[in-house]
Amino acid sequence: xxxxxxxxxxxxxxxxxxxxxxxxxxxxxxxxxxxxxxxxxxxxxxxxxxxxxxxxxxxxxxxxxxxxxxxxxxxxxxxxxxxxxxxxxxxxxxxxxxxxxxxxxxxxxxxxxxxxxxxxxxxxxxxxxxxxxxxxxxxxxxxxxxxxxxxxxxxxxxxxxxxxxxxxxxxxxxxxxxxxxxxxxxxxxxxxxxxxxxxxxxxxxxxxxxxxxxxxxxxxxxxxxxxxxxxxxxxxxxxxxxxxxxxxxxxxxxxxxxxxxxxx
Amino acid sequence: xxxxxxxxxxxxxxxxxxxxxxxxxxxxxxxxxxxxxxxxxxxxxxxxxxxxxxxxxxxxxxxxxxxxxxxxxxxxxxxxxxxxxxxxxxxxxxxxxxxxxxxxxxxxxxxxxxxxxxxxxxxxxxxxxxxxxxxxxxxxxxxxxxxxxxxxxxxxxxxxxxxxxxxxxxxxxxxxxxxxxxxxxxxxxxxxxxxxxxxxxxxxxxxxxxxxxxxxxxxxxxxxxxxxxxxxxxxxxxxxxxxxxxxxxxxxxxxxxxxxxxxx
Numbered sequence: 001x002x003x004x005x006x007x008x009x010x011x012x013x014x015x016x017x018x019x020x021x022x023x024x025x026x027x028x029x030x031x032x033x034x035x036x037x038x039x040x041x042x043x044x045x046x047x048x049x050x051x052x053x054x055x056x057x058x059x060x061x062x063x064x065x066x067x068x069x070x071x072x073x074x075x076x077x078x079x080x081x082x083x084x085x086x087x088x089x090x091x092x093x094x095x096x097x098x099x100x101x102x103x104x105x106x107x108x109x110x111x112x113x114x115x116x117x118x119x120x121x122x123x124x125x126x127x128x129x130x131x132x133x134x135x136x137x138x139x140x141x142x143x144x145x146x147x148x149x150x151x152x153x154x155x156x157x158x159x160x161x162x163x164x165x166x167x168x169x170x171x172x173x174x175x176x177x178x179x180x181x182x183x184x185x186x187x188x189x190x191x192x193x194x195x196x197x198x199x200x201x202x203x204x205x206x207x208x209x210x211x212x213x214x215x216x217x218x219x220x221x222x223x224x225x226x227x228x229x230x231x232x233x234x235x236x237x238x239x240x241x242x243x244x245x246x247x248x249x250x251x252x253x254x255x256x257x258x259x260x261x262x263x264x
Numbered sequence: 265x266x267x268x269x270x271x272x273x274x275x276x277x278x279x280x281x282x283x284x285x286x287x288x289x290x291x292x293x294x295x296x297x298x299x300x301x302x303x304x305x306x307x308x309x310x311x312x313x314x315x316x317x318x319x320x321x322x323x324x325x326x327x328x329x330x331x332x333x334x335x336x337x338x339x340x341x342x343x344x345x346x347x348x349x350x351x352x353x354x355x356x357x358x359x360x361x362x363x364x365x366x367x368x369x370x371x372x373x374x375x376x377x378x379x380x381x382x383x384x385x386x387x388x389x390x391x392x393x394x395x396x397x398x399x400x401x402x403x404x405x406x407x408x409x410x411x412x413x414x415x416x417x418x419x420x421x422x423x424x425x426x427x428x429x430x431x432x433x434x435x436x437x438x439x440x441x442x443x444x445x446x447x448x449x450x451x452x453x454x455x456x457x458x459x460x461x462x463x464x465x466x467x468x469x470x471x472x473x474x475x476x477x478x479x480x481x482x483x484x485x486x487x488x489x490x491x492x493x494x495x496x497x498x499x500x501x502x503x504x505x506x507x508x509x510x511x512x513x514x515x516x517x518x519x520x521x522x523x524x525x526x527x528x
Contacts, residue, residue: 013386018481020380024373025353032369033360037353046349053341054480056334064331068310068322075318100317107313111305115335117342120302121484122510124346129491129502137301144305164468165459172452179445188444188507195514196483198475203387227394227468234475234514 006062011055018051057117058200066204069108073209076104077216098159102152105209109151109233112202113144119196126189134189142244143193143237150236151206154229158213161220164228171235178242186245194238198230206233295340303335346484354488355495362496367439374435377486378428378513383420387476392419395469402465404528419524426520427477430512431486437508438493441500444508451515458522466525474518478510486510 029037037043075081113119123136157167179187198206210229214220290297314322322328361370382388396405396412396419405411437447459467478486486509494506 016384017386017479020384021377021481021485024377024380025357028369028373028376029357032366032373033357033364035360038356039352043349043353046345046347046352049341049345049348050350050481051345053338053343053345056338057342058338060331060334060336060338062331063334064328065306065310065335068314068328069306072310072313072318075320076313081318100313104309104313104317107309108306111309114305115302115339117339118478118480118483120298120339120343121346121350121480122487124343125351125484125487125491126503126507129506136298140302164471165456168471169456169459172456176449176452179449185501185503188504188511191444191448191511192487192507192509195475195478195510199478199483200480203476225468227472229472230475231468231471234471 007055007059010059010062011051014051014055014058018047022047054117054200061201069112069205070208072104073108073205074212076101077209077212079216098155101159101213102155105155105206106148106152108205108209109202110144110148112205113147113197113233113237114140115201116197116199117201118199119143119193122189122192122196130185134186138244139189139193139241142241143197146193146237146240147197147202147233149240150232150234151209151229153236154232155209155213157228157232158210158220158225159217161217161225164231168231168235171239175235175238175242178239178246182242182245183249186242190238190241190245193241194234197237198233202233203230206230295343296336298343299336299339302339303332307332342480350481350484351488354485355492358489358492359496362493370439371432371435374431374489375428377482377489378431379424381479381482382427382477383424385477385479387479388420388423388473391469391473391476392416392423395419395466398465398469399528402463404463404465415528418528419521422520422524423473423477423517426516427513429520430516431509433516434490434509434512435493437512438490438500438505439497441497441505444504444511448508448511448515451512451519454519455515455522458519458526462522462525466522470518470521470525473521474514474516477517478513483510486513 029035119140120136123134123139126134126139127136153167157164182190206229210225210227214225311322314320357373358370361367361373393416396416399405399415400407400412405415433447437444462470487507490509491502491506494500494502494504497505500506
């Protein structure tokens with residue numbers, strides 16, 4: 001019975017999310033463009049698929065993964081776990097005593113990003129218009145690796161209590177240098193992939209991790225240090241996607257050079 | 265780069281009947297396999313950390329399996345719905361706006377879409393409520409419910425306006441064919457300058473608010489809109505000009521929220 005009630009609740013929440021979009025599209029289509037929508041039956045069906053699909057998706061996550069993911073974030077950052085592991089007196093942990101937390105942060109950020117439906121959408125579109133040059137899986141992995149590195153670094157920042165904006169500024173410098181070097185076709189996609197990483201799946205788990213850490217570590221306040229993990233998860237995929245494109249470019253260049261030598 | 269010039273495009277090759285059958289089966293089961301692949305990393309990460317690191321049994325295995333099935337089916341449905349509804353409608357509207365020459369209306373549409381989809385976003389509501397608590401704790405505002413509520417609503421409207429502005433600017437950029445990177449790097453510059461003026465409590469929230477604004481329903485629609493525009497307008501490349509709307513939408517909230525923190 002609970003399952004059905006939860007399902008309806010999530011469906012209603014989704015409906016509330018979709019309604020403004022549908023209303024705006026419909027309004028502009030009818031009042032401004034004054035054009036009937038092509039294939040209305042198909043569009044309505046597709047919207048229903050999106051609605052029911054996302055509802056099932058979120059409901060499934062809420063049943064299976066969110067509670068466990070949050071619980072694990074709490075357990076791994078609990079002082080009992082960290083101090084028992086290294087048999088340290090309370091309050092004496094240094095940044096290197098949080099190794100499992102870094103590992104978990106990277107792994108869970110990678111995993112939740114790969115499952116992010118918005119990223120799926122962007123990857124499908126990018127693969128379609130690049131005629132397969134950019135593969136759906138390749139882009140998702142590149143973004144997920146960026147999110148993993150980012151969230152790990154974000155956790156390191158919370159543990160060490162260093163100011164957020166220095167990391168972000170350093171990140172911006174790297175992005176600017178990469179922009180100058182990267183192939184032109186990847187740049188807009190890389191910038192976009194920063195925004196799509198942090199969505200329905202990643203935010204709840206990663207935010208729980210940040211707040212859990214900030215509560216546990218002596219001298220950190222959840223309100224000052226608990227935020228900022230999402231910013232890392234949104235910045236680092238830009239670098240990893242451009243980095244991936246640079247790698248591919250250099251590899252292609254090298255094999256081209258080598259072939260050139262052979263032909264001569 | 266044009267896809268045809270790219271050395272990485274996979275070239276068609278000849279297939280035998282057996283291989284063809286295999287390819288067809290694979291194609292039919294593709295959505296479910298894709299969903300399963302998307303979900304697999306989360307399962308592995310949670311299982312590893314629960315069993316090996318924390319050394320605890322996984323609670324409620326049956327519940328988790330049922331949830332996993334829902335996630336699988338949900339993601340497959342969502343992806344199908346994208347292709348049936350959200351992608352075509354975004355592209356079709358872009359086409360109609362350009363063909364009818366209603367470019368001002370297009371900008372208003374982008375603005376409305378940005379505002380309408382962001383203002384009610386649950387992730388945003390959660391983050392502004394948190395921000396109000398932070399502000400009250402930091403004595404920026406009084407510690408009453410009333411003042412906190414006013415602050416939270418103001419912040420929500422600020423972020424929604426930021427996204428609205430971002431989408432309108434992004435569409436304007438596509439219409440004019442400006443390079444994305446100069447605008448984004450200019451935005452980074454604004455962010456860096458603002459961090460020196462903004463109160464420290466708001467910085468973490470500002471950076472995080474950039475990540476949470478783009479919801480799972482908005483992203484595909486906005487991406488399709490941008491790509492549709494780049495396809496319709498002569499001389500634009502979908503890959504280079506079509507992407508980038510989401511990048512703006514995740515950057516402007518950072519600047520706007522910090523400005524809100526300075527002005528409040």
